[in-house]
Structure formats: structure tokens, C-alpha cells
Amino acid sequence: MNSRIRTTVAVAGVAALMALAACGSGNTNPLGSGSGASAAPGSVVIGSANFQENVLLGEIYAQALEAKGVTVKRQFNIGAREIIFDQIKSGALSILPEYNGALLAYLDKTATATGTSDVDAAVAAKLPPELQLLDSAAAEDKDSVVVTSATAAKYNLKTLDDLAPVAKNLVLGGPPEFKTRTQGVVGLDKTYGIQFKEFKSLDTAGPITVAALKKGDVQAANLFTTDPAVPENGFVVLTDPKNLFSSQNVTPLVNKAKINSTVSGTLNALSAKLDTTTLAELDKKVISDKQDAETVAKDWLKAQGLT
Amino acid sequence: MTWDWRWSWIGSHVDLLGQLLGQHIYLALTPVLLGLAISLPLGLCCVRWPRIYPVVLALTSMLYALPSLALFVVLIQYTGFSGWTVIIPLTVYTLAVLVRNVVDGLRSVPDHVRQAAVAMGFSAARRLVQVELPMAVPVVFAGLRVATVANISLVSIGSLIGISGLGQLFVDGIQRDFPTPIVVGIVLTVALAVLADLALVLLQRFLTPWSRTRRARS
Amino acid sequence: MNIVQLVADWFTQPAQWSGADGIPNRVGEHLYYSGLALLIAAAIALPLGLLIGHTGRAGFLVVNSGNAARALPTLGLVGLAVVVWGIGLVPTLVPLVALAVPPILVNAYEGIRQVDAELKDAAKGVGMTGSEVLFRVELPVALPLIILGLRTAAIQIVSTATIAAYVGLGGLGRYIFDGLARREYDVMVGGAVLAVLLALLTEAAFALLARLTVAPGVRHRATTQ
Numbered sequence: 001m002n003s004r005i006r007t008t009v010a011v012a013g014v015a016a017l018m019a020l021a022a023c024g025s026g027n028t029n030p031l032g033s034g035s036g037a038s039a040a041p042g043s044v045v046i047g048s049a050n051f052q053e054n055v056l057l058g059e060i061y062a063q064a065l066e067a068k069g070v071t072v073k074r075q076f077n078i079g080a081r082e083i084i085f086d087q088i089k090s091g092a093l094s095i096l097p098e099y100n101g102a103l104l105a106y107l108d109k110t111a112t113a114t115g116t117s118d119v120d121a122a123v124a125a126k127l128p129p130e131l132q133l134l135d136s137a138a139a140e141d142k143d144s145v146v147v148t149s150a151t152a153a154k155y156n157l158k159t160l161d162d163l164a165p166v167a168k169n170l171v172l173g174g175p176p177e178f179k180t181r182t183q184g185v186v187g188l189d190k191t192y193g194i195q196f197k198e199f200k201s202l203d204t205a206g207p208i209t210v211a212a213l214k215k216g217d218v219q220a221a222n223l224f225t226t227d228p229a230v231p232e233n234g235f236v237v238l239t240d241p242k243n244l245f246s247s248q249n250v251t252p253l254v255n256k257a258k259i260n261s262t263v264s265g266t267l268n269a270l271s272a273k274l275d276t277t278t279l280a281e282l283d284k285k286v287i288s289d290k291q292d293a294e295t296v297a298k299d300w301l302k303a304q305g306l307t
Numbered sequence: 308m309t310w311d312w313r314w315s316w317i318g319s320h321v322d323l324l325g326q327l328l329g330q331h332i333y334l335a336l337t338p339v340l341l342g343l344a345i346s347l348p349l350g351l352c353c354v355r356w357p358r359i360y361p362v363v364l365a366l367t368s369m370l371y372a373l374p375s376l377a378l379f380v381v382l383i384q385y386t387g388f389s390g391w392t393v394i395i396p397l398t399v400y401t402l403a404v405l406v407r408n409v410v411d412g413l414r415s416v417p418d419h420v421r422q423a424a425v426a427m428g429f430s431a432a433r434r435l436v437q438v439e440l441p442m443a444v445p446v447v448f449a450g451l452r453v454a455t456v457a458n459i460s461l462v463s464i465g466s467l468i469g470i471s472g473l474g475q476l477f478v479d480g481i482q483r484d485f486p487t488p489i490v491v492g493i494v495l496t497v498a499l500a501v502l503a504d505l506a507l508v509l510l511q512r513f514l515t516p517w518s519r520t521r522r523a524r525s
Numbered sequence: 526m527n528i529v530q531l532v533a534d535w536f537t538q539p540a541q542w543s544g545a546d547g548i549p550n551r552v553g554e555h556l557y558y559s560g561l562a563l564l565i566a567a568a569i570a571l572p573l574g575l576l577i578g579h580t581g582r583a584g585f586l587v588v589n590s591g592n593a594a595r596a597l598p599t600l601g602l603v604g605l606a607v608v609v610w611g612i613g614l615v616p617t618l619v620p621l622v623a624l625a626v627p628p629i630l631v632n633a634y635e636g637i638r639q640v641d642a643e644l645k646d647a648a649k650g651v652g653m654t655g656s657e658v659l660f661r662v663e664l665p666v667a668l669p670l671i672i673l674g675l676r677t678a679a680i681q682i683v684s685t686a687t688i689a690a691y692v693g694l695g696g697l698g699r700y701i702f703d704g705l706a707r708r709e710y711d712v713m714v715g716g717a718v719l720a721v722l723l724a725l726l727t728e729a730a731f732a733l734l735a736r737l738t739v740a741p742g743v744r745h746r747a748t749t750q
Binding site for chain 1: 545607608611612613690691692693699702703705706707708709
């Protein structure tokens with residue numbers, strides 16, 4: 001390639017990439033809002049954990065607030081609660097879509113509350129002063145232990161109690177944090193006497209866990225109850241008679257100093273309209289139909305008259 | 308796992324791609340500039356006082372061997388979700404590569420050229436800026452090219468802790484079992500690296516006019 | 526207790542040295558994936574690089590694709606392999622091999638190319654055939670660069686294998702991702718330390734290999750250049 005052509009290609013290519021970057025960058029500040037500092041008053045930072053449903057919920061919150069004139073910065077896919085909780089406590093994040101029961105188990109390993117209002121009250125008692133729970137939605141997405149229909153048939157499994165005698169022959173798969181959580185391996189042992197042969201770290205109730213279960217790399221897996229993969233693959237959700245996984249209502253967790261009444265009012269109105277069936281449907285659109293969280297959120301909010 | 312490609316996704320996501328590309332360019336190029344800014348004086352010191360060079364080399368090599376993900380995570384505690392969590396470790400990596408090139412480049416200036424400059428009455432500062440640095444350009448640029456390409460590839464790791472760039476396409480694709488954003492992300496990353504490399508080659512040609520004329524003459 | 530103390534404690538815990546999540550098993554897994562990937566990559570890239578270097582054709586393609594390949598994002602490749610082929614050993618090896626082939630290929634090619642033309646002439650002069658020239662003259666002289674390529678590829682593989690844990694595999698990356706998710710920073714830092722140590726060991730191993738296999742005459746020439 002002679003140098004003339006090389007020069008032209010380089011200039012054209014760089015120009016094309018710059019154009020692409022420019023038409024997208026718009027107002028985005030890649031640096032974020034500074035070194036871990038919080039957003040300016042009148043604006044919020046919404047975080048999310050590292051699984052699709054939580055990203056979707058974060059996006060729904062974000063668009064609902066933007067419709068009311070609040071400036072929103074999105075910080076999605078950060079990681080597990082173990083990482084994110086400190087960030088909202090410090091104010092680096094303002095809002096998180098949380099699950100009241102899971103949050104309670106994180107704050108208090110000995111908690112036994114079940115039922116939405118009891119769990120909410122218990123959480124409120126344990127939260128540090130900077131944080132607050134807003135209203136819980138009716139929508140619940142619980143952790144669960146699932147097996148393939150073949151495994152369920154083989155060992156006659158319907159509830160978690162049925163798992164206890166056979167678990168030592170089975171391998172459990174789930175996100176890494178499941179191993180050390182009360183609402184996880186630790187609690188399964190304490191509450192049900194379940195001890196698996198081995199625990200394999202996979203992803204957060206995503207395609208890798210589903211694949212491992214289907215393939216037989218693991219015989220039991222931690223999936224979420226609203227995951228479309230469960231009905232699609234005929235997985236059997238083992239019921240939880242002792243309520244280890246308690247209630248898991250979708251509830252906004254906020255840093256009090258970072259929000260105002262517009263924010264809490266909007267989020268509460270939103271929560272009032274979110275139930276489990278709706279959540280499962282929205283999840284299916286994002287996970288199975290590969291629609292964007294943004295589109296799914298926009299369509300739903302519009303249909304509910306929240307935008 | 309499926310071959311569920313849905314190429315139409317690209318057309319409807321040009322905005323997002325542009326945004327991520329812009330973030331990625333920022334996160335990849337800032338460490339290169341910072342690394343260069345630090346390695347030039349540092350390299351100069353190593354040439355001036357050769358005894359510190361092995362120490363500097365050992366230190367930077369050690370830091371270079373650290374897995375990037377571990378460095379990013381450690382920094383979250385101090386720099387949160389800002390770009391600095393990615394920029395600081397990448398600057399260290401760039402430094403590790405460039406110091407060696409700066410020192411080698413400065414040392415590659417032939418003695419007779421330096422002596423000629425002294426004979427012509429150039430002060431030390433003028434010698435540095437007008438003779439030694441320009442002659443070191445080819446070697447320094449070789450390092451710059453390696454560091455730039457490496458940075459462009461490494462920025463994606465930041466998305467494992469939520470710091471955006473083209474890596475977000477990989478996380479999203481893995482989570483949704485959706486190959487299209489992943490492929491687009493890979494293609495854009497490589498394209499960006501190839502173009503950056505080309506741009507550096509052209510810049511190097513521009514900065515070293517004597518290499519151009521020599522070629523034309525031969 | 527500061528982090529150094531925590532990590533030291535983690536290393537000295539006897540439980541840490543046994544079982545599926547023990548250090549020996551994880552290091553073993555890591556070496557297994559890495560070693561296998563390196564073997565496969567070498568099996569592909571070495572013959573190819575030697576051939577192209579010896580015949581001198583398609584050299585431009587080799588060098589430039591080598592540069593582009595250095596930009597391939599590891600997370601992207603690992604993710605694509607898993608999404609398209611599912612989890613398991615084979616999908617993991619594909620991105621590792623893909624990242625290792627370019628340095629081996631380019632260095633093998635360059636190694637053969639930089640052999641003195643006079644040397645090749647002399648070899649032909651004493652009556653060696655094409656392949657004899659390749660194996661008895663070019664290869665030994667190119668050996669330092671070939672080993673450099675293998676060394677670069679090995680380091681690349683060892684550090685990429687860390688990322689493979691993101692899609693559920695074992696190896697030292699498991700410590701980093703698990704420690705991160707569970708907020709067990711001693712595990713995470715311990716895993717990072719092990720990854721670094723493994724990388725340094727790999728470097729040392731290849732330096733030793735070069736020492737042992739490169740002919741003294743060639744080695745001497747390489748260091749005086």
C-alpha cells in the first residue's frame with residue numbers, strides 16, 4: 001500500500017470513528033461524576049447488580065424519574081450486593097433496585113421475618129441511618145434452587161426437604177456469592193440440612209448457569225423465580241416450606257441525602273403498579289426475546305401512564 | 308447456547324455504540340498520554356543517573372505483571388466508579404512499557420551526532436529537544452504503539468466492575484446469551500486499535516522528516 | 526488486620542491446600558488449560574510460521590494480522606466462545622489459542638526471516654536440500670525468536686486464563702472473581718498474587734528453556750547485537 005492510500009484510509013477511518021463517537025457521546029461525561037463523589041443535587045445515580053432483571057429495574061426507575069425532570073446517571077452491572085452496598089452507603093449511588101428479603105439476610109444473618117411488611121420493618125431497623133427503603137412492590141423475584149425435570153423424577157424431588165438426603169451426590173451451581181450467603185449454601189445447610197457434594201461458581205442466574213444445568217455439569221442450580229429459562233426448560237423449582245428465601249419484593253433502596261420527595265413519590269407510584277406476573281413478562285422480553293432494557297422499560301412505563 | 312444473531316440490532320444501536328466508543332477511546336488514550344508524560348522525564352533521569360534504571364525497571368515490571376482486574380478492584384475503594392479506576396492501572400502498564408523505550412531511544416542517539424551538537428554550541432536543553440528526542444522518536448513510538456494497542460484491549464476488563472467502554476457489549480451479550488453485541492464489540496475494538504496504530508505510524512513519519520527524504524532518495 | 530496479614534493468613538490456612546477449591550487444584554487447573562492451549566497454538570502456528578518464513582510468501586499478511594490480533598479483547602473472545610459453543614473445555618480453549626497463535630506465528634516468521642542470507646547460501650552450497658536448510662540451519666538460528674514468541678504466548682495465555690473464570694471455569698481466576706463477589710478480599714488478593722507468581726514462573730521457565738536449547742554460538746550472537 002503506498003503512503004497516499006495509507007494516509008487516506010487512516011484519515012477516513014479516524015474520521016468515521018470520531019463521527020460515530022460524536023453522534024453518540026452527546027452529553028455523556030466518560031469520567032463520571034468525579035472520584036466516587038455523588039451527583040449534584042437535583043440529580044441521582046442509579047446503580048444495579050450484575051444480572052439482567054436488576055438492570056431492567058434500574059432502567060425503569062431511571063426513565064420514570066427522567067419523565068419527572070430528574071437528571072439520572074446510570075451505573076449498571078456493577079457486581080453483587082457485597083460490592084454495591086458500600087457504594088450506596090457512601091452516597092456514590094443514590095438508588096438501588098433491591099429485594100427486601102435478600103437485603104435483610106445481608107444485613108442480619110439471623111433474621112427470620114417473612115411476609116412483606118415484617119421484612120420491610122426488620123430491614124428498616126437494621127439499615128444504617130443514611131439509607132431508607134421506599135415502598136415495596138407486589139412483584140417478587142426469589143432465589144430458588146431448581147433441578148431438571150429428569151433429576152426431580154429420579155430422586156422424587158418437590159421441596160427443599162426432599163433434597164436433604166440426596167444432596168451429597170449432587171453438585172450445586174450458582175453465583176459465587178451464593179456459597180457464603182445465608183440465603184444460599186449456608187442457610188440451606190442450617191435450615192434444611194442440605195449439604196451438596198460440591199459448589200461451582202457460575203454466573204448470576206444467567207445463561208451459563210442454565211447451560212451447566214442442562215448439560216449436567218451441575219445437578220441443582222440457583223436461579224431466580226422470574227427467570228424465563230425456568231419454564232422454557234421445564235426446570236422444577238423446589239418449594240421452600242421453611243421460608244428460607246422469605247419474601248423478595250422489589251423495593252427501592254435509597255440514600256436519604258441524595259433524593260427528594262419527587263423521587264420517592266415517583267418510585268412509590270411505580271412500585272404500586274409492579275406485580276410478579278408483569279415482572280416475569282418484562283424479564284422474558286429482555287432475556288428471551290433479546291429486546292433492550294431501554295425499550296422494554298419505555299413501553300411498560302408508557303402503558304402504565306407513568307411517563 | 309444458540310446462534311441467535313439478529314444483525315438488525317446494530318442498526319438500532321448506533322447511538323449506544325457511538326457512546327461506548329467515545330468512552331472507550333477516552334479510557335484508552337488518557338493513560339497513554341499520562342504514561343508518556345511520566346515516562347519521558349523518568350526515562351531522562353534513568354539516562355542521566357544510570358544507577359536508578361534497574362530499580363525503575365524492576366518496579367514497573369512487577370506492576371506490569373499484576374492482573375488488571377485485581378488492580379481495578381483495589382482502586383474502586385479509592386476512586387469509585389469514575390474513569391480513574393481504569394486509567395490509573397493502565398497508566399502504570401503504559402509506563403512499564405514506555406520507560407524502557409524512552410531510555411533505549413535516548414541511548415540510541417549516535418555519539419557522533421551528540422558530539423556534533425555540542426561542537427555547534429547547543430546547550431544541554433537545546434540538544435535534548437532538538438537532537439536527542441527527535442532521534443529517539445522511532446524507538447519511543449514503537450513502545451507507544453504497543454502500549455496503545457494493549458490499552459485498547461485492556462479497557463474492556465473494566466466492564467467487569469461496571470466501568471463502561473466497549474466491554475459493556477461483552478457483559479451484556481454474555482448475560483443475555485446474545486452473540487451480536489459481542490461480535491460488534493470485538494470488531495470495533497480491533498478496528499479502533501488498527502486505526503490508532505496507523506495514526507501513530509503517520510505521526511511518527513510526520514515527526515521524523517529525515518526518514519521520509521531518505522526513503523524518497525533511495 | 527491489614528490486607529497483607531489477611532492474605533498471609535489465607536495462604537497458611539491448611540484448608541486452603543486441599544479440595545476442589547484448594548490452591549493445588551486451582552493452580553493445576555490453570556496450568557492444564559494454559560498448557561493445553563499453548564500446545565495447540567504452537568502446533569498450529571509454528572509450522573505455519575516456519576513455512577511462511579522459509580518460502581517468504583504472505584509475510585506482509587502475517588505481520589499485520591499479528592498486530593491486529595494483539596488488540597483482540599480477551600473478555601470478548603471468551604464471551605463469544607461461550608455464547609456460541611456453550612461452556613466446557615473446548616469453548617474455553619478457542620479464545621486462548623486464538624490469542625496465542627499471533628505471537629508464535631509472527632516470531633517464528635521473523636526468526637526465520639532474519640537468518641543471514643549468506644548462511645542459507647552456504648548451506649545450499651554444501652548441498653543441503655530445502656528442508657535440510659530449514660531444519661539444520663534456519664531453525665537453530667531462529668530459535669531465540671521462536672522461544673520469545675512461545676514465551677510471549679505463554680504469558681498471554683496464563684493471564685487470559687484468569688478471565689475465563691468469569692464464565693464459570695476453574696483456575697486462579699476463580700479466586701479473583703469469587704473473592705470479588707463475596708467481598709473476601711484476602712481470597713481475591715491471594716488469587717492475584719498466585720496469578721503473578723505463575724506468570725513470573727512461566728517467564729523463568731522459558732528463559733531456562735532458551736538457555737538449554739539455543740546453541741551457544743547463536744546465543745552469543747544474539748546478546749552482542
